[in-house]
Amino acid sequence: MDVKIEFLQSIPYYSGLSPAELESIRRFTFETAAQKGEVVLLEGETSEKLYFVVSGVMKIFKTSANGKEQILQIVRPGESVNEVPIFDGGVNPVSAQAMTPVVLYSIKRSDLETAFREHPQIARNVIKVLAGRIRRLMALIEDLSFKPVVSRVAKILLEQVADETGPRPRLTQQEMAALAGTAREMVGRSLKTLEESQAIRLDRHRIIITNKQVLQETAGVSG
Amino acid sequence: MAEMPVIDTGKCNGCGLCISVCRCHALVLVNGIISMVETEECCWCTECEAVCVSSAITCPFEIVIEE
Numbered sequence: 292m293d294v295k296i297e298f299l300q301s302i303p304y305y306s307g308l309s310p311a312e313l314e315s316i317r318r319f320t321f322e323t324a325a326q327k328g329e330v331v332l333l334e335g336e337t338s339e340k341l342y343f344v345v346s347g348v349m350k351i352f353k354t355s356a357n358g359k360e361q362i363l364q365i366v367r368p369g370e371s372v373n374e375v376p377i378f379d380g381g382v383n384p385v386s387a388q389a390m391t392p393v394v395l396y397s398i399k400r401s402d403l404e405t406a407f408r409e410h411p412q413i414a415r416n417v418i419k420v421l422a423g424r425i426r427r428l429m430a431l432i433e434d435l436s437f438k439p440v441v442s443r444v445a446k447i448l449l450e451q452v453a454d455e456t457g458p459r460p461r462l463t464q465q466e467m468a469a470l471a472g473t474a475r476e477m478v479g480r481s482l483k484t485l486e487e488s489q490a491i492r493l494d495r496h497r498i499i500i501t502n503k504q505v506l507q508e509t510a511g512v513s514g
Numbered sequence: 515m516a517e518m519p520v521i522d523t524g525k526c527n528g529c530g531l532c533i534s535v536c537r538c539h540a541l542v543l544v545n546g547i548i549s550m551v552e553t554e555e556c557c558w559c560t561e562c563e564a565v566c567v568s569s570a571i572t573c574p575f576e577i578v579i580e581e
Contacts, residue, residue, distance in 0.1 A: 328522075451577040461574030464560055475564065492580075495558040496517045500579045 294320045294396060302343055302369045303420050304413060312410050319402035325349075325389040332373055332387040340397040342372040347393030348460040351385050352469060360469040363431065365390070365450075367457050374421060377403065390460040435472045438511060443471040444481040445510035448491065448500060461496075485509065516554050519562055523547050525570035532562035532571055 299305050299313050299320065308316070322345070325331050332338060334353060344366050351364040351372065363385060366372055375384050377400045398406070407414045434443050447470050451459055464482075468475040482498070485491045490505040491498055500506055507513065518540070528546040538555035541548055541562060548570065560573040 448577055452579050459577065461576050463563060463572045463574045465563070465569070465572070466574075479560070479564075493558075495556075496573065496575055498575045498577045500577070503579065 294322055298345055298396070302371070304343070304371060304416050306416050307412050308410060312412075315409065316398075316406055316413075319398050319406065320396050321398075323395050323397055325393045325395065327389055327392050329389045329393075330386060331389060331393075331395070332383050332385070334384065334386040335382050337382055338373060338376050339400050341374065341377045341400070341403055342387075343396045343398075344368050344370055344372065345394040345396055346458070347389060347391040348458050349387050349389050349393055350460075350466070351387050353385050360465075361472055362466065362469040364427070365460065365470075367454065371420065374417075374424070391458065440471060440473045440477045441481040441484050442509055442511050443473070444478055445485060445490065445506050446512060447471060448485075448498060449503075449506055449510055449512065452500060516552055516556065518550050518552055518556060519558075519560075519571050519573045521548055521550055522570045522572075525568045527568050527570070529567065531565040531567070535561040535565050537561075 294317050296310065296313050296317060299316060300308070305313060305316060325347075331342070331349065346368055349366045349372065350362050351366060352360050352362045354360050366387070372387055373383065376382060407417075434446065438446075444467060447462075447467055451462065462470075464475050464478045467478045471478065471481075482491070482493060485506065486493055488505055488509065490500070490502050490509060492501050493499075526548045528543060528548065530543055530548075532548060533541045533543065537557065537559060538553055540551050540553045540556050542551060543549070558573055562571045563573045
């Protein structure tokens with residue numbers, strides 16, 4: 292399985308690197324695959340590899356003592372997974388599970404450190420990636436603290452269709468609840484409310500966004 | 515072929531709760547494991563998913579924008 296230079300070039304970690312520099316990174320990069328439902332990282336365990344999603348979609352989540360799941364992020368192609376244990380040496384703070392069949396590129400922590408030394412641009416890129424991650428987690432805290440459930444559900448629906456070309460995982464009501472930090476029943480109720488306001492239409496296994504503007508207003512986001 | 519809820523037979527404990535809530539009789543027990551009868555009448559009420567204690571049935575939604 293060949294690691295593709297074109298893909299490495301497209302990911303934020305390696306932005307601005309020359310073809311020769313990317314070639315040297317490729318030596319450290321390995322391809323791996325995960326089946327739908329496979330747990331790639333388990334909260335509390337140690338791990339030595341950073342992953343990049345090449346194709347497919349993964350969810351990053353935490354699980355409470357009573358089994359409740361909070362999804363922190365849905366990771367799509369080009370995005371990286373597992374920075375925290377790689378950079379602080381601790382255990383995985385979250386679990387990662389493939390929502391679809393997934394292809395990943397991995398790089399070992401020791402090889403990444405070598406890459407940092409040889410190509411300081413990567414370190415600058417990583418700072419930017421991590422700042423973006425903090426910004427996203429702050430937005431999640433804001434949503435969980437201040438927004439009603441129906442707004443959070445509206446925002447989740449909008450996020451799923453934001454990238455017109457990327458993969459769109461199908462979401463169960465349980466997964467929407469885990470994203471919104473609420474109970475499954477509240478998601479069902481919110482979908483009904485959104486349908487009553489004619490922002491969406493439920494068509495069997497499809498949620499059709501019929502009025503994006505109303506959905507954006509409910510979500511409290513601008514178009 | 516109609517889209518149907520997804521069953522993970524490895525997780526099914528054969529309790530049969532989903533059969534009791536299914537409005538269109540799409541679910542049956544086969545050798546103690548739940549199985550799906552394909553039917554156009556499944557309205558995707560998701561109640562089978564809601565009552566399943568072992569998360570063996572899922573009813574995923576495709577999210578799309580109206581053309």
